[in-house]
Amino acid sequence: MAVGLVARPHGATRRRSFYGNLRRPLYPVIKSDTVDPVRNPYAPGAGQRPPELAGRDRELQQFEVVLERVARGRPERSMVITGLRGVGKTVLLNTFKSMAIQRLWGTGKIEARPEQSIRRPVAAALHMAVRELAPRHRAPERIDEFLGVLKAFAMRDPSAAKGTTHWSPGIDVPAARGRADSGDLEIDLTELLSDAAGVATDLGVGIALFIDEMQDVPAADISALCAACHELSQIGGPLIVVGAGLPHLPSVLSASKSYSERLFRYARIDRLDREAADMALIVPAEEEGVAFTSEALDALYEAADGYPYFVQAYGKVAWDLAPRSPITAEDIKVSAPEAEEELAVGFFGSRYERATPAERDYMHAMAQLGDDPVATAEVAEALGRKPSSLSPARDSLIKKGLIYSAERGLIAFTVPHFGRFLRAQPV
Numbered sequence: 001m002a003v004g005l006v007a008r009p010h011g012a013t014r015r016r017s018f019y020g021n022l023r024r025p026l027y028p029v030i031k032s033d034t035v036d037p038v039r040n041p042y043a044p045g046a047g048q049r050p051p052e053l054a055g056r057d058r059e060l061q062q063f064e065v066v067l068e069r070v071a072r073g074r075p076e077r078s079m080v081i082t083g084l085r086g087v088g089k090t091v092l093l094n095t096f097k098s099m100a101i102q103r104l105w106g107t108g109k110i111e112a113r114p115e116q117s118i119r120r121p122v123a124a125a126l127h128m129a130v131r132e133l134a135p136r137h138r139a140p141e142r143i144d145e146f147l148g149v150l151k152a153f154a155m156r157d158p159s160a161a162k163g164t165t166h167w168s169p170g171i172d173v174p175a176a177r178g179r180a181d182s183g184d185l186e187i188d189l190t191e192l193l194s195d196a197a198g199v200a201t202d203l204g205v206g207i208a209l210f211i212d213e214m215q216d217v218p219a220a221d222i223s224a225l226c227a228a229c230h231e232l233s234q235i236g237g238p239l240i241v242v243g244a245g246l247p248h249l250p251s252v253l254s255a256s257k258s259y260s261e262r263l264f265r266y267a268r269i270d271r272l273d274r275e276a277a278d279m280a281l282i283v284p285a286e287e288e289g290v291a292f293t294s295e296a297l298d299a300l301y302e303a304a305d306g307y308p309y310f311v312q313a314y315g316k317v318a319w320d321l322a323p324r325s326p327i328t329a330e331d332i333k334v335s336a337p338e339a340e341e342e343l344a345v346g347f348f349g350s351r352y353e354r355a356t357p358a359e360r361d362y363m364h365a366m367a368q369l370g371d372d373p374v375a376t377a378e379v380a381e382a383l384g385r386k387p388s389s390l391s392p393a394r395d396s397l398i399k400k401g402l403i404y405s406a407e408r409g410l411i412a413f414t415v416p417h418f419g420r421f422l423r424a425q426p427v
């Protein structure tokens, strides 16, 4: 067993990412030629933190600037990350959250669900955020005051009012009266968010509220949320809403409020370029003393096409099946069918299952038309149907997050390589 750094194919240079700096200690690499499955570093799975967050330095730097400016009371647009399924929106949002926590901000996160009001989830998330700040606050009565408002806000949730659910927030101060309890979400959110911002201001920090799957926030709630953020940006309160969602999220937001473009800076994330995809594989392997040949990296890039989920999936199986380091192109060839099988079940299949027979027909017709966004009229033509008769299937596929409207009259899959998967399925 030798100690040293493993040579990198392509002469790639070591580039410590932002994220790397956050978490990784520098230690010598133990080099051996075994590839131990127990130490497999790759992490395919929704929201699974990758061992190396590759190719996202620009977004991380932009978010640093947002945090710094908001903390200094400068006017700043918040960020919304968009992208296809599996490109790494959730893990980037989680990394942003860690960055805010490092700056001692209060943070909370929700995952939006279709047809679910954001009132209660937002209340719970802000409760978390303020709990993070409370121990450092010098005036406990300010915190209690805020918690009273928070409780009043949460109790206005329709399900709480109907008595169908219980919200037990563990807030033992009485609910406030006359603040954030009007029942109008726009007014209540504005009051709640500005009070939360006030608590953060006392401490010279900020609060960040993260919303994953933001395209699923019901239309009325999106509108209320934008209005509240707008109000907050005018008073310069140090509270930001940071979102992540599918590629059509910007159009959902601008359909709701025309000024949403001035509230959010959109960062579309996509597949990794060759260098970043190589880094995503090499850096974690290097820490375990394992290398890839450059032909293996060529084969992996060809298979995964730079999509982060696929990079993790192919990397994981290749590692498990490779007999020794360096992992070769032959190892990739041998392991690819298993990786594809796992993706077919876990990544594609689980989504396909959610569609009804009519929706599946619709998607098969889309797939036959190619991999670029397709015109809804062409799908109708391919199915020999009137476009209007297909609207229900299309709309529910959009609601299920399987397709999105790329621009007016055009639709596309939200899942990369989904067309290819469907073309390989029996109809």
Ligand SMILES: Nc1ncnc2c1ncn2[C@@H]1O[C@H](COP(=O)(O)OP(=O)(O)OP(=O)(O)O)[C@@H](O)[C@H]1O
Pocket: 043, 044, 045, 046, 047, 048, 049, 050, 051, 052, 053, 054, 055, 056, 083, 084, 085, 086, 087, 088, 089, 090, 091, 092, 280, 308, 309, 310, 311, 312
């Ligand atoms: N920058 C990256 N480098 C390497 N791997 C990554 C990167 N970003 C994400 N991954 C990996 O990709 C997979 C998908 O990540 P994530 O769940 O965040 O995607 P997503 O965009 O939120 O997908 P969905 O739309 O389905 O929610 C995970 O296995 C994660 O480890």
Ligand SMILES: [Mg+2]
Pocket: 046, 047, 089, 090, 091, 212
């Ligand atoms: Mg996600």
